[in-house]
Every structure is written in structure tokens, then in C-alpha cells.
Amino acid sequence: MPIPCSTEACTSAATIKRSKDGSAVCATCFTRRFEEDVHETISATNLFKRGEKVAIGASGGKDSTVLAYVMKVLNARHDYGLELILLSIDEGIKGYRDDSLKSVERNKIEYELPLTILSYKDLYGWSMDEIVARIGKKNNCTFCGVFRRQALDRGAYKLGATKLVTGHNADDIAETVLMNLLRGDVARLQRCTNICTGDDGGSLPRAKPLKYTFEKDIVMYARVNKLEYFYTECIYAPNSYRNFARDYIKKLERVRPRAILDIIYSGESIAVRKEVALPVLGRCSRCGYISSQKLCKACLLIEGLNTNQLDLGIKRKVTTETKTGCGKDKTGSSCGCSNEDKVQSIDF
Ligand SMILES: Nc1ncnc2c1ncn2[C@@H]1O[C@H](COP(=O)(O)OP(=O)(O)OP(=O)(O)O)[C@@H](O)[C@H]1O
Numbered sequence: 001m002p003i004p005c006s007t008e009a010c011t012s013a014a015t016i017k018r019s020k021d022g023s024a025v026c027a028t029c030f031t032r033r034f035e036e037d038v039h040e041t042i043s044a045t046n047l048f049k050r051g052e053k054v055a056i057g058a059s060g061g062k063d064s065t066v067l068a069y070v071m072k073v074l075n076a077r078h079d080y081g082l083e084l085i086l087l088s089i090d091e092g093i094k095g096y097r098d099d100s101l102k103s104v105e106r107n108k109i110e111y112e113l114p115l116t117i118l119s120y121k122d123l124y125g126w127s128m129d130e131i132v133a134r135i136g137k138k139n140n141c142t143f144c145g146v147f148r149r150q151a152l153d154r155g156a157y158k159l160g161a162t163k164l165v166t167g168h169n170a171d172d173i174a175e176t177v178l179m180n181l182l183r184g185d186v187a188r189l190q191r192c193t194n195i196c197t198g199d200d201g202g203s204l205p206r207a208k209p210l211k212y213t214f215e216k217d218i219v220m221y222a223r224v225n226k227l228e229y230f231y232t233e234c235i236y237a238p239n240s241y242r243n244f245a246r247d248y249i250k251k252l253e254r255v256r257p258r259a260i261l262d263i264i265y266s267g268e269s270i271a272v273r274k275e276v277a278l279p280v281l282g283r284c285s286r287c288g289y290i291s292s293q294k295l296c297k298a299c300l301l302i303e304g305l306n307t308n309q310l311d312l313g314i315k316r317k318v319t320t321e322t323k324t325g326c327g328k329d330k331t332g333s334s335c336g337c338s339n340e341d342k343v344q345s346i347d348f
Contacts, residue, residue: 019216027224034221039074045195050081055161058086060100063167065229066218089151090119092127100230118155139314141240150298153204164206171215174260175245177267187278193267203290
């Protein structure tokens, strides 16, 4: 006997179980509720202002494909008044990014959104394939993550965007909370659950409208709406720290699906004691990008590659005056909490 759709007044049979709340719904109600949940997140947090130009970080993967599609639907349905554009970064990974960019090219036509592609090679002089050939498959994700973050910012600025949105979903954010907790990275732990970061004037504001959306629901939404995306994992990331956190969270989810949202809520509720030293953000003396050090991490990494000092920007060195975790000036004697590492590890 078919189970009826749980949406009031809907007479269809349920065909889908929503991961978010376990409710059984028909495909039409699944789509509508998915979209309205995202709208709810956007409106409850006043994420956009009318007239904003919003760059969508488009990797060709499921999350950013769904994000681009849903942003287009909601912008029209709720009259947000946004100008939407697609921005892709070509890291230069043959057999991975070249294929996923073809998917973005098709989305550009189908969703009628302008697309700009910037490459690591043009921005930094190095593609990821060249970097991996030089450094091997250890630490390569550090290069890629630092470069991508900056490339998306630079690209969005160049295009005159006032905000950048990415397809980070609830599972991604729960993983990040866990990773920062395990690394003892208080600065990142404090801000990684924010729906919008960089809106304090430091850098271009970047927002995550899918912050509360489960990965499983995103995959289902893409399937129901026949969205085309590229689904191969990055060939250089099989041993990344994130993958271990992902596996762990998937196991937790099997036992208790709400664990994902609860990890996010825990992250949102964490307050940092005021004695804990947090990095002071300034500007990179070379490229002007936001940085807690004289040189930003991207500039350090590039210098390391160009001068064959391959641990530059990877190994943490205490080169500036920092405060220890106990709040005393660092004078050489350790208080035991070695918080200088954490102060040094700030991202941008
Ligand atoms: N090469 C890229 N170009 C533009 N945006 C990107 C790129 N890589 C990642 N992003 C943005 O960052 C978000 C999270 O990155 P992540 O590495 O999880 O993406 P992915 O697994 O390649 O693809 P997706 O998240 O779209 O499924 C993406 O949803 C996208 O908005």
C-alpha cells in the first residue's frame, strides 16, 4: 500500500524520505520544501540585499550545481532582485577539473547565467598538476585550498560582485567543525559555522545558503530535477584529513541523522574565552590580500615553490611576536599551552 505524501492537502503518494526530518513526501513536495527551506535560511539571516551582484562559486559538483539552480529559482520566485553570475576556478587538474568545467559550461547555457573561469596557472603561475609533480601528494590540499579561496575572492572582486556564495552543505560544515575541534584551531572553530564570513570589511563577504541542507537531500534534489553535475572525487585528495572527518560523520549519521545538525549547532554555540589569543588580521605586504602575517599564505606558498623551499607556508614557524594561550607575551618560556601555533595557523 502506498504511503501518502506527508504534506498537508497533497494527495500524491510519497516516493522520497527527506533526510532533514525523515518525512515521506512526493517528488513535487520534496522539491518545493527543499527550495523553501533554503529560502527560509536566506530570509531568516537577511543574507542578501536587493540589487546585489552575487558570484556563485561553481565547481560543476552537485552542491554548487544545485546552489546555482536554486538561487536562480528563488531569485525569480521571491523577487530577491539579485544579479547572479557563475565563477569557476580551474585548478589545473587533468582528468578532474577539466571534466567538471564542461559541466559548468553546460549549466551556464541551461541556467542562462554568465560564467567566468580563472585558472591557478594565470593567477599564481602554477597549476595543481605542476605543484603535485613538484611536491608530491603530501600537503597538496593545503596549496589547493589556500589558492582556491583567494582565487574565488579575487575573481569575485574583479567581476564587481558584492558577495560570493558557495555550495557548502550541512555535512561539509559539520566536518569542518570536527576538523577544527580536533586540530584545536580555535580561531577557525569560532567562525566556521557563520552563514556569512568576511562581512566585517576584511574581505569579500562569502555566504553558504545550503548551510543547513543535508548532502543526501542535495543529491536527491539534483536527481528529481534532472540537474547535470560532475561527481568524481578529486584525484589528489584521497588521503585528505577532511576525508577522515567525512567518513566519521557518515558513520554518526547512520546511527543518528540529526548528528550533522547538532554538530553545527554545537559549533554555533561555542564561545571563545577572552584570554585566548586570536590572530589580528592585516594585509599581505606583497599582494594586499587579507592576512594575519606579513605575507599571506598564498604568497608564502608561491615563494616556496619558486625558490624550492617546499615547506615554506607549510611548516609553522613562529616569526612574529605572538601571545601564548595563557595571554602572556611570548618571551621564550612556554606556558605549556603553545597557542602560538594556533595564532600562526589563521587562514584568510
Ligand atoms: N574550482 C572551483 N571553482 C569555483 N567554486 C568552487 C571550486 N571548488 C569549490 N568551489 C566552491 O566551494 C564549494 C565547496 O567546495 P567542495 O570542495 O566541497 O566542492 P566540490 O566537491 O568540488 O563540488 P560541490 O561542492 O559543488 O559538490 C563548492 O560548492 C563551490 O561553491
